[in-house]
Amino acid sequence: MSDLWQWVLDHGVLLLTYAFWAVDILLRLIALVVVPRNRRPGSAIAWLLAIMVFPLVGFPLYLLLGKSQLPRRRREKQQVVNRLMRVRSQSIPDSDLDEDVPSWLQSAVRLNRQLGAFPLTGNNSADLEIGYEASIAAMAADVRTAQHTVHVLFYIMGLDEATEDFVAALAERADAGVTVRVLYDHWGGASHRAQYRALRRRLDAHGIEHYPMMPIRPFRDGAFQRPDLRNHRKMVIVDGEIGWMGSQNMIASHYDKPANIRRGLHWQETMVRLRGPIVSELNLLFATDWFYESAQMLPQETVVRPSPDTSGSYECQVVPSGPGFVAENNLALFNQLFYSATRRIVAVSPYFVPDESMLAALITAARRGVEVELFVSEIGDQFLVFHAQRSYYSVLLEAGVTIWLYRAPTILHAKHVTIDDSVTVIGSSNMDIRSFLLQMECSLMVGGTDFMVKMREVEASYRASSRRLELEEWKRRPRLKQAVDNLCRLASAVV
Template identity: 30%
Template sequence: MSPCGAANGRGWRNSLRSNFEMVPESLTLTTVLSLAWLLWLVMVGVGLILERRPPAATLAWLLALLFLPYIGAVIYFLFGPRRLRRRRLRYSRARNRLVQSAHDHLRQDHALPPGFPAADFEQQLATLMEHSGQGVPVAARDIRLLETGDGCFEAIEADIGAATHHVHLEYYIWQPDGIGTRLRDLLIEKARAGVQVRLLLDAIGSNSVKRSFLRPLEEAGGSTAWFNPIRLPRLGPNHINFRTHRKVVVIDGRIGFIGGINISDSHSSFSGSQDAWRDTHLRIDGEPVHRLQFIFLEDWYFATEKTPLEPAFFPEFTEPPTRRWLQVVESGPDTNRYAIAKFFFAAIAGARRQLLLTTPYFVPNEALMMALVTAASRGVEVRILVPKQSDEPTRPY
């Protein structure tokens, strides 16, 4: 290279270096961060659209990320749908493991059983749920509606007191108050008598329960577990809102309880006050309890990675079937089948004469609201009962 060319090369490099030095470092960093943020926003937006979520939910996420860039990102990180896929995968593995283990103990036929009501509407709803992975309806020996917390607690305590093999409980809210302590002490008594006791609590709903409260039960031989506990070193997306809101009790595989009543003085007019929460529960006696048992064991395996399975968990019922048909339907963030939502929509859309609905939280999505409005417009008597005062703010309709 000639001296002139070398000089020109050095001059070009010196000029380029001086031009970069003229650009403020903060401006360069801001530009890079802005471009990275824009790219991330586009990727998240495309992902949300491809997930085919409800339009309102997709729009809400996009607006939050656009106009609340930092807060929106944190909320998306904690509550967004991405990590939920991994939780669903782990949950599906728990289900598959349990299905393989319990295959010989569960009803495997997919056709509606003989004696089920011949009405087309009932058969259509039952078939819809079976196609949504919920199993077919089965006949119960007895079904009792429990309309008060005190009546519910009395029935649960009586059946636990008569248990001979196992007691399985899963609750969203368990308070260490009068009711919670009384029921815990009964479980301690049964565990000492040799009955298998397993208690699964949600880590958020039952955060008032401390290890010291559960220790006497564990020392008596009972087993306890937390559903999806929150640990700071593992804090990540969807650890917070991946919860179990179930209130399930299974006793000897024959008696089951399910409904909306948690373990708390708030549900008792005796232990709490006359302003006790009003909710509804079911006591089930018979083969439908097998489905509740499966759901509990599935959640227990998810929480502990252990599958306790014995023939006594799914006892045979030799009594002739009754006309009390029951189909247990489950749903939650671990599945995208939305079985309960599908059932509500189909039932509301197919109503002919009367539609009675009671719920503590009336927050229907657009499809369910349209089904209700359409049913009323068709001349169906539609009545909706909601609390005058709720523990959560709801939108007026």
């Protein structure tokens, strides 16, 4: 035995070298089999490239971040919810669309229902709010009218000077006996540590039940969950009668980050206030998220109730999406609408990193004569995404897409799309691969020309605060920046 040990010591460097190369080759071979399984070719190639160049680094990263699937216990909950939603959907007919809407809008309604099991509802009212502080004040005012329940869900939620009145309104109603339930994303909230802790203390002090969504607790749900699977929705529902949803988080417009304050950054948002039957559908979506985090199944009769206000004229449909769904619901809807457009597409997205199918849909629309406008920010708050989206500008401009850069120091964080004069999609979903694959999102499809008038006013205000990007200007940007953009585009494919 001593002779064998001595031999190992004498040849240790050689043995370690052989072991290193054996592991290196084994990881490469395993990656060739495992990585391409049920994955987009672009994503598979990006992962394989990372693993082939640095196997001992790339493969562990793939195990950590390579799967967008929820862990087993969460998948089981999702299956329960999906089954209940489809049973409910079978007994609820869609509302009738106006006679003047194009035939393709009905097919979009059927697609949404097949994907998310939410019906099209009629007789809704909807108003837009683009003022950051004004929307928080309006939500707080609505909360103070609550008599029965207040349901709150935000990706980022914290207690600071901007949100003090809203949180105070929640506390007031809870003290008055109203049932208040609050959800906030674990990573989104905890990344603003001081505001997050202050919020939790305030909610606890008033007996408000609250939970972090998608908590980062490895293996607790029966399997490892990659940490960047997030709940990105933003909703407030009061008594099942008033609903708010859109792009805005419940935090100050500079997100309480010293770097943002130094740069003078602040966020521009678009929120929609809803009344009518659609509010119950929004409340039902909240109830599914509440079930995931609390294991409490809220009684349907307390969540879905006949609306006392059916004086509105808008047809609305909730479109949920996220890693719990088999299909990429938001991507499927966007692409269907882009290919259906005959006159005009206006897309607003702070993070625009499309997959191949969406890029093809937009370019095809522009080349067949559809007027396509894309609103993005002149500056970015996320280095990788900002530079990745810039890599798409050349091909879009060459195809005839008009790109508007919202002027610094504001980050245009709104997320909405209008098609012709027929339909609007507004909500929390960006047009990037993360929103399609990794984040739970909530979108709202609104049909009809009346609501489009309000949307055109918002688009006009954005256009007035933006400058148009010209192709010749873009071609003259420094080669180093071009290289950074293209490198970030490659990295963004690793999902």
